[in-house]
Amino acid sequence: MHYFERLTESTFLATSYTGGAWNTEEQHVAPALGLLAHVVETDRDARRGDGLSIGRISYDILGTLPIGEVETSVRVLRAGRTIELVEATLSHGGRAAVVARAWLMQAYDTEPIGGTSFPGIAAPDAMPAWDATTVWPGGFIASAEIRRDQVEPGRASFWVRTPVALVGGEKIGPVARTAGLLDIANGMTTRISPVDVAFPNLDLTLHLFAEPQGEWVGFDTTVSFGASGVGLTHSVVSDEKGPIGTSSQILTVRPTGSRGAAPRL
Template identity: 35%
Template structure:
């Protein structure tokens, strides 16, 4: 099977989404993971702290992101030499579809006071290869990562943990960074830990917050996710995030839940 080389292709001063961005709900709409990674890329490009660390990323999904042309822009809204706040927005289909606020900080060596970060009990090499059956298209988001199940079932109900490895670039001609890979992956936490049948209910996230005490590193990253459903059509998905050295942070997403 011939896959696109990247989620996005440069097109003048914008980008065009490829089939690898297609999400599970509608073949004309993007999964939120690739746009989230694209916003983080733009925020880091706008940063005024060279070599800084992005410690919190808060994404708002303002509406569906169509598969097609997109534009991203970012600005520093709270400049500083040690701490800054960067805002980024993604336009698609003639409107702002997603936005991001990201806190970035200057880094320094504090290894002597760092807390231990235990790894997942099962690493990527010991985890079982996994595939998804919920995507309607043969080429879609699920083909962009190599998936391995570390705990639970990635397609059945209940908490689950998965390792992933990127199989494409974010933007054609650029190597995907570990942070970009993390964001492409992490938006799928509610998918691998779903508590409802995909064919009978939708549970789309309206936001995603990722908080990191260490930047991700290496080829393999993991999320250990659980979804909790409330009594009023609202859910929440939380995940511990890992690389092969140990835990690096957490994510949380708010879910809008309704029958199909």
């Protein structure tokens, strides 16, 4: 049970668990984002031993990915002793599909002044289970366990975890594990049924001020649609100890009238 199987140092094979929600024959981008975070951390650990933390990782989604073999590459854009900017690319057949840029930062002891004013959300066991397959198809959505407190369409708090490993047989860091679930946020509290309106995201940016802990990832999410086809899904991200960062996704909002074919970027 894993989303990807490593084939070589830089290539991976996606499994059926990555099946998408807009098109079940293509990958849901969520596991792919986790894979790129894992690639960044693996490259970091091969180059240096100080374990710089990922403070921000931003993804640009350039196109769709079939459920098949994908290639990865990593390069350091800004080298440094205490700060690095690293870029990782996920491709298929020589075509880049997702590009990630991550700021890696040295850790310091700031526990005495730590804190946040972001509000917390109820614990996972205080929220009812919710079956997202009643709204969305695909292997990835089916693989996720979700607990949700829906306030109104486009506004909810929820927790997500999965028993499926990101990469078979490999140790996955907490940031990569969390990154592999973040993209689910855009479908967990829809403003309008995806049968009537397509709203795929073109990007995702995660800012972290604390390293995730535990298997649950919590979201306090608001979905907004503008008047000219642009939307935003914004989440405060938490672990079971409280808020740890934020995640934002820009949306292309396209009335469809029927589900029809998957939206193309």
